[in-house]
Amino acid sequence: MSDKSQRFLIDNTHIRGELVQLDEAWQALQATATYPAPIRKVLGEALAAISLLATTLKFKGSLILQINASAPVHMLVVQATSENTVRGLARWNAEIADDASYNDLFQEGRIIITVEPSDGGERYQSIVALSGESLADSLKSYFEQSEQLQTRLWLASNDQKAAGLLLQRLPNSDDSLVEEDNESWNRTLALSDTISAEELLTLDAETLLHRLYHEEDVRVFAQEAVTFKCQCSQEKVEAMIHSLGIKEARDIIEKQGSIEIDCEFCNTHYAVNHLDIERLFNQQSAPSTNSIH
Template sequence: MNNQRTRFIFDTMPVRGLHVQAQEVWQHIVARKHYPTAIRRALGELLAAGALLSSNLKLDGTLILQVQGQGILKLLVVEATSHHTVRATARFDETANIADDANLSDLLGDNGVFVITLQPKEGEQWQGVVPLEGGSIATMLMNYMARSEQLQTHIALAADDHSVGGLLLQRLPEQELDDDSWQHVTTLAETLTATELLNLDAQNVLYRLFHETPPRVFEPEQLEFACTCSRGKVSDMLLLLGGQEVGAAVAEEGSITIDCDFCNEHYTFDEQDVNALFGMDVVAVMKRESVKIQ
């Protein structure tokens, strides 16, 4: 299966580009949780966008894209790393009846925001938060790039049950390009259909669009799914919650289970696990407190 990101550049004009297509990676993500069609499409498009934009990571770290809303769709999040790994998840009202053709604005409701976070392994985190502008992930990102990065960018995204695809064209900063040339290359890119984006590899897409002025194409990079969750990280989270809260939950239920939103891994901590984690019998303490209250 094709899980590749391909860079290209035009020698005749200061325009760079990226093509991405992910099949196995995407199927791995959607197999973990049932997403309604409209939610799945939006998440897949954001996954493709994350794979495209993370190509600019200069340092070891992670690019996180989030779309947050107050409607049926609460959160889309994609994490893409400098090691060419990605993961993605969505949170939404699972009781709602969601139309297959619902657009992003309908799903998010009012006051939606787009959050982009750069999280280097070493150094300070950077985060930008802007209101959502546009009814699709691609439009939203193009508006963000124009406003925040002052870079003219064309983005096309697509997703279905089996694959996600994306194409990005961007004017190189600090280099002159006449508007007619930029208009010409983006007009060609706009003829690309979602079906072609999902089913054609980079070589065929670029020939289909730019055979008259072919770009220089670089060796493709392989993308992989990877989740960074671990039992150790969940243990750290429980420690932050505190012995009182965790002990009370285990005293009542017998154990506590934390599920990873990204890979659906289940981490269960029983009474022995929790007491060992806190270095004391927090469960017995909370059982005695419960008896006192009664």
């Protein structure tokens, strides 16, 4: 299993962790576009981050991490689902220097995390200003401001692999153990801060966990596969066209000969002609979505 997520618990504490290492999924994402090296690095880290954060979902759906900025990278977005699929992209509007820093890439930025249940549940979105010198710094600030469970991430990526480590402090209703929990959390953070990007990218999960926490009682669970997969489809394209109405769809066909759409995430090309339009609007029931994604 080349792309895997490894869940673990540190026994006798209220701390859970997740380790993810992405190879094929990261390569598949890079195959969809050519990214300048500084953007590629952050995009890889973001893909690892969203893979880690999605493991905290308690329902079927997806989690989206998006960075919006004024320039030069005006959008970076990654998505992971409860089925352990991931995808992502970045868009920029100016030349990117080879030595561009994180803050050079995202000027006047903000980070947005969106929870989208697939069962019709309520959509949730949280937005904070971008801060820090790295994506891991920004996510640390995000969790500090959003009043969620204490969460820390360590992220790394290169052209071959994207990887990350997540620690999360679980709630404890026993007030008498607060001091002990604080000590355990701070000790585990200190151990985790010794990890290097090279170790995240090159060591297997068992070796890495032993390297960090060999003095702790660590309980590991079965590894889970992570795959690159886009949610676009012909059905979703047709549903979006159906939402335009038959008059507008026919007008576009008359002017252009067909309706053509390219998925931004995977570059799949969709084309709908006049026969497709007539079939689509003569169906008994309308498709159920108005987004190709």
